[in-house]
Amino acid sequence: MIVKETFDVVTGGAGFIGSHLCRALLRRGRSVRIVDDFSTGKWENLADLQQQYPGQCEISQQDIHCLEGLRKIFDRADTVYHQAAMTSVQKSTEDPLACNRVNVEGTLKVLVAARDAGVKKMIFATSTAVYGDSEVIPKREEMKAHPISPYGVSKYVGELYCRIFSEIYHLPTLGLRYFNVFGPHQDPESEYAAVIPRFISRMLAGERPIIFGDGEQSRDFVFVEDVVWANLLAAQSEVQRISLNIAYGQRITLNQLAEILNQILGQKLEPIYQSARIGDVRHSEADISQARKLIGFKPDTSFQEGLRQTVEWFQKRALTARG
Numbered sequence: 672m673i674v675k676e677t678f679d680v681v682t683g684g685a686g687f688i689g690s691h692l693c694r695a696l697l698r699r700g701r702s703v704r705i706v707d708d709f710s711t712g713k714w715e716n717l718a719d720l721q722q723q724y725p726g727q728c729e730i731s732q733q734d735i736h737c738l739e740g741l742r743k744i745f746d747r748a749d750t751v752y753h754q755a756a757m758t759s760v761q762k763s764t765e766d767p768l769a770c771n772r773v774n775v776e777g778t779l780k781v782l783v784a785a786r787d788a789g790v791k792k793m794i795f796a797t798s799t800a801v802y803g804d805s806e807v808i809p810k811r812e813e814m815k816a817h818p819i820s821p822y823g824v825s826k827y828v829g830e831l832y833c834r835i836f837s838e839i840y841h842l843p844t845l846g847l848r849y850f851n852v853f854g855p856h857q858d859p860e861s862e863y864a865a866v867i868p869r870f871i872s873r874m875l876a877g878e879r880p881i882i883f884g885d886g887e888q889s890r891d892f893v894f895v896e897d898v899v900w901a902n903l904l905a906a907q908s909e910v911q912r913i914s915l916n917i918a919y920g921q922r923i924t925l926n927q928l929a930e931i932l933n934q935i936l937g938q939k940l941e942p943i944y945q946s947a948r949i950g951d952v953r954h955s956e957a958d959i960s961q962a963r964k965l966i967g968f969k970p971d972t973s974f975q976e977g978l979r980q981t982v983e984w985f986q987k988r989a990l991t992a993r994g
Contacts, residue, residue, distance in 0.1 A: 729890030
């Protein structure tokens with residue numbers, strides 16, 4: 672058990688974003704309790720953390736639906752960073768009940784446990800999916816929510832619950848609407864993997880990337896370390912009861928993504944085009960002026976540099992796998 676009086680909790684801490692956040696907190700001298708049921712999170716993402724940070728890091732294999740377990744883990748916590756979620760839009764359309772259970776019921780239990788434990792602040796990982804397929808670009812926080820997938824609905828409901836817990840129970844909460852996060856440790860092997868790790872994985876193997884649709888759909892990609900920085904800023908700020916866009920504030924089409932990856936890898940692999948998927952948003956771009964103004968967020972890593980670092984990680988991973 673962590674013996675220090677103050678610590679932070681990261682739910683979903685063995686996941687892609689959560690594990691980066693845990694490492695950042697530990698590097699800054701914070702003690703961290705990591706909560707993950709390892710249904711999608713990976714032990715390898717947390718490799719050597721307890722040895723590297725003795726006495727600072729505690730890992731609990733815990734389902735967020737176990738309220739009593741959460742209450743014990745959260746007791747005396749400063750900040751809870753709630754990253755645990757079903758994150759796949761496609762999977763949410765295939766199994767909306769499971770999505771609701773994890774993203775709505777699970778978030779509600781995290782909020783109850785945080786309230787009961789007297790947590791100082793909860794940072795909620797929400798999503799651009801709450802905006803749906805609105806043609807208005809860029810997306811601004813004051814826009815009406817119009818989700819077009821169970822995943823988007825679940826994240827919006829989570830935001831509403833956060834606001835209610837701030838207003839009724841005086842639990843400070845702040846939502847961060849992630850746009851399309853990418854970086855090292857992102858899983859390319861899942862059936863529901865995000866586009867950048869899927870592209871990189873195939874192209875490193877000399878295979879053509881697969882695009883669902885015409886490739887002119889666009890995304891506002893943001894490097895994972897910038898998302899981590901946004902979480903740290905959010906925890907330090909006095910801002911609460913709202914959700915803020917976290918992105919670069921620019922659009923990249925999937926065709927452009929494939930072209931840039933070809934340049935980085937020195938290849939000329941033309942995409943394979945397949946039918947568009949249900950629930951996918953056509954265009955995504957954020958206005959990040961509110962995050963800049965209220966918590967001081969400013970992306971530090973360019974898209975090209977973040978992509979280069981991500982490719983390097985995948986290359987090292989492939990070499991390690993080959994022995």
